[in-house]
Amino acid sequence: MKSYPGESTFIVRSGEIDYRGRATLPALVSYMQEAAWANTRDLGISMYDLLERGLTWVLQRMRVEMFRYPGHNDNITIETWASGRERVFLHRDFRIYNEERELLGQATSVWLVMDVVKRQLVSVPDFIIAVEVVPGSEPLPFAKGKLPQLQEAQQAQQMPIRWHDIDLNRHVTNTRYLQWALDTLPLQVLEQKQLRQIDIIFKAESMLGDTVVSAAAAADDSGHAYLHKLTSQESGKELVQAKTVWELES
Structure with missing residues (x-):
């Protein structure tokens, strides 16, 4: 097929x-x-x-x-x-x-x-x-390669995993990680800028009862790019890594 x-x-x-x-x-x-x-x-x-x-x-x-x-x-x-x-x-x-x-x-x-x-x-x-891949449109460049590592957090929050964070696979749903990563940024970024790009890697799963630590820091001096890392407080395992790019609200 x-x-x-x-x-x-x-x-x-x-x-x-x-x-x-x-x-x-x-x-x-x-x-x-x-x-x-x-x-x-x-x-x-x-x-x-x-x-x-x-x-x-x-x-x-x-x-x-x-x-x-x-x-x-x-x-x-x-x-x-x-x-x-x-x-x-x-x-x-x-x-x-x-x-x-x-x-x-x-x-x-x-x-x-x-x-x-x-x-x-x-x-x-x-x-x-058996399902043959037949792209319906010109494929976008594959998401691959490493992201820069966040070395020192400038912002961090703890997110206890609750019942409504869990999906059909019985682990934290992808969009919740994305939300937690964005919520950790300074309020001035969220209020004054618009998110233009995100590259997010899901590395490990976390379950009900765990606590996720969401950390963020500026990627450079431009003020437009940020690095993100989410880890399990219990195991120390890295769960998610991401990079976001923002533009001033026009």
């Missing part, structure tokens, strides 16, 4: 906007994951299809670039397609459009397959490999 792109439409709801009335990035990433779910469902390789085999999808990395944010009640369309495969890494791209088909943002992501009982990554199973 050949893969094919999918399109999903969403209306930006009041609980998904910031004080400017625009969709938050965690909300947009949630839409993208929902669009990916719909596309994989149509291809017979959704998370539910994997769970029947004791497997699941896990997001390993995502790089998002936003040109303009949709506002409250805006109708948006998210196009998504399987864009490539490298060993155990399965790539998926996204493009976000408004009603006028203006490109608002785009993203590329990397997915892995995990054994839900052993909590270990596995080789891509044959029934997924």
